Amino acid sequence: MQRTARLLALIAGLCACALATEAAAQKYPTRPVKIMVGFSAGGPVDVVARIIGDRLGAKLGQPFVVENRAGANGMIAAEGVAHADADGYTMLACNSSTITLNKTLFKDIRYDPQGDFAPLTTVISAPLVLVVNPENPKTANIKTLADLVAAARAAPGELAYGSGGNGNLAHLAMELLSQRAGIKMIHVPYRGGAASEVGILAQEVLAVFDPLSAVPLVKGGKLRALAVSSAERLPSLPDVPTVAEAGYPGFDLSFWVGFFMPKAVPAPILETLHREIVTAAKDPAVAEKLGSQGVVNVLSPAEYAAKIAKETKELAEVVAAANIKAE
Known part of the structure; x- marks a missing residue:
């Protein structure tokens, strides 16, 4: 009898906690929410x-305040x-490197990128554009990705490519391509x-996986685009194939x-935030503002987790x- 009473009390307690959590989520938020950003203002x-x-x-x-x-x-x-605290009042906005790269590159990381967070959604994705300089005599005849691969195979370990630094996405994109293509180039x-x-542009290197800032240079003829790193073509460069289309299926790497x-934030709060972020990102006025940073790309939490x-x-x-x- 006492065991039954204790069991009923436990069930009642759990039901009360569930109802309290649901009620809190329905009222959410009741105070400002902090959005933590690990990078400088303006980036x-x-x-x-x-x-x-x-x-x-x-x-x-309620205000969503960036810190x-x-x-x-x-x-x-x-x-x-x-x-x-997993109360829904501290949110992280970050880029792909913070989640997918830091654990590999740094030994002193003090968070688990896949174990400590509940993913909500991506908002923008910024593919990289593989470019060469058409005015460089060494790349005058390199007009496709296949041409670049052929040139690298003909001179293994001699051709140089540039990136924004060791371990950044442009570096990794070229290394991934090199491994898939079986070529060796010098990293600068x-x-x-x-x-x-x-x-x-100064002809110091032959190729670079450039960010979207390269698009005006491509359209102006200063750079020649060979491929884009995303799974789909860029609307701004519709004639430029993806790396996958150019012969390397499954290649899909973008800054997001x-x-x-x-992780332990109540599910109703997570659902509310996911829904509202996606709704905001798809609003034409918001999407126009986001367009300066990349292509609007939203995912379900499950899709986001799988991508990560x-x-x-x-x-x-x-x-x-x-x-x-x-570095």
């Missing part, structure tokens, strides 16, 4: 966080969110993507910005095979 992650945060605040009736904690490739902010790390773009919450798992495994293999060390 892609910060811009996306502020655009989405403003729309969330207007829709949900910049720059440093360690986004790890400071990520660690703060990973260890925050610059201090940032803008510097690598200057390097290819998305949102996360601590795939990219993490793939990039870890690239880093190990190429023996890449973080």
